Amino acid sequence: MAASLLWLLGLGALLLPSDAQEAYDRLPQTFRKGVDLALEKLGSHAGIQHHFLFFKSVAQSDIEPGFGVVFVYHHFYLKATKCPKGTTDSTSCQFRNDRPMIDCAVCYKTFEGEIEQEPKPYVHCVHKPALTEEMKTTRVNHCNTLGYSSGSPTLLASTGNAEK
Known part of the structure; x- marks a missing residue:
């Protein structure tokens, strides 16, 4: 009886879609x-052994100056x-709870939906416990400079979506 109940629970877990x-x-x-840009950069590091996936947004904003x-x-x-690093089909990959999350900030310019190479997209990812206030300040300053260098308002002052 207990074995069949355990089997049914295991089967049910396999049928659930990946969160x-x-x-x-x-x-x-x-x-x-x-997110794809950050995952690509993260995947290129030799020390990374596991497949990583997007977990959640902390803050997001966008500015549309036009054209x-x-x-x-x-x-x-x-x-x-x-899942191991290099997994191509991540639909069955389940999150691990024994590893620290990676905190990422990205900022970039798109034109007609595609990321532009100039100004160069900024990607900064670090294990969450290692993130310092200085790193956070550097991120904000870099992303604000990206907007200013192109003559647009600051990215972080926009009223985009923010999730907590």
């Missing part, structure tokens, strides 16, 4: 591009999964 992918799928396309241009700022967390 990991749902949070990413709810993001607007403009913000997904920044198809959008400046984007996104602060979010990535979380390790039980």
